[in-house]
Amino acid sequence: MEVAEEEENAENDAEVVATGTCLNEPNGSESKLKDKKKRLLKEAEKADKRGVCYLSRIPPHMDHVKLRHILSQFGDVQRIFLAPEDSSAPGSTKRSRGARDQAYSEGWVEFKNKSLAKRVANMLNGEQIGGKKRSSFYYDLWNIKYLSKFKWDDLTEELALKKAIREQKIALELSAAKRERDLYLSKVDKSRALNAIEERLKKKQKIQQDSGQVAKVIRHFPQTKPITYNAKESKPGLSDDILDAVFGGS
Numbered sequence: 001m002e003v004a005e006e007e008e009n010a011e012n013d014a015e016v017v018a019t020g021t022c023l024n025e026p027n028g029s030e031s032k033l034k035d036k037k038k039r040l041l042k043e044a045e046k047a048d049k050r051g052v053c054y055l056s057r058i059p060p061h062m063d064h065v066k067l068r069h070i071l072s073q074f075g076d077v078q079r080i081f082l083a084p085e086d087s088s089a090p091g092s093t094k095r096s097r098g099a100r101d102q103a104y105s106e107g108w109v110e111f112k113n114k115s116l117a118k119r120v121a122n123m124l125n126g127e128q129i130g131g132k133k134r135s136s137f138y139y140d141l142w143n144i145k146y147l148s149k150f151k152w153d154d155l156t157e158e159l160a161l162k163k164a165i166r167e168q169k170i171a172l173e174l175s176a177a178k179r180e181r182d183l184y185l186s187k188v189d190k191s192r193a194l195n196a197i198e199e200r201l202k203k204k205q206k207i208q209q210d211s212g213q214v215a216k217v218i219r220h221f222p223q224t225k226p227i228t229y230n231a232k233e234s235k236p237g238l239s240d241d242i243l244d245a246v247f248g249g250s
Contacts, residue, residue: 027199036119047152048151049112051115052111053121053145053146054108054111054145055107058105059136061100063101064081067082067107069108075111075112075117080110081155082103082104083104108155110152121146122146125145126141126143128141
């Protein structure tokens, strides 16, 4: 009897523990959601304090790693985005076959706060990049500007819009190329059919010439006889009685 009571008590304790864990699960998920919201709010507040600078020109052989290394000397750099240069665009720099460096046309740099970004832009704009003399962009000048009331989210939206426009343009070009291809193939098929007809006619004529049964084909079409027009017969004639009455004949 004591053993049975102990087993029942153990089962009841297990049920209580299971129900307790089930009741505590929603509270744990709610706390996680609250912590996540707090983190997002903190990140949003930090993002509002950050400043963004725009680089209108990226020197050759410079990438985001080298740019971060240079700009980190003036302050805390958060994010960097460099737009790859379009090789088909007019005025793009031509690279040699052995060059592996990606060329960039423009870039954006995010600093920790707006005052730092503004100070860096005012200090570096129009100045020589410098650094090591053997670097390829030692004599290049900074083209940097602070973007007031500009956030990193604005940049992502702009990039998404440019991507959508580029994809739409590519789709239009592909559809136009497909139409031209279909038209060309249809003309090729027509020319092949005409060439096949000409070849069959030539073979037929050659066979007739070889067999000596070449006869000139004369076609006869039924024609109606022409109608002659007689002016005298067409005019109405006057009777003799009428003439005698007019001129007084006997």
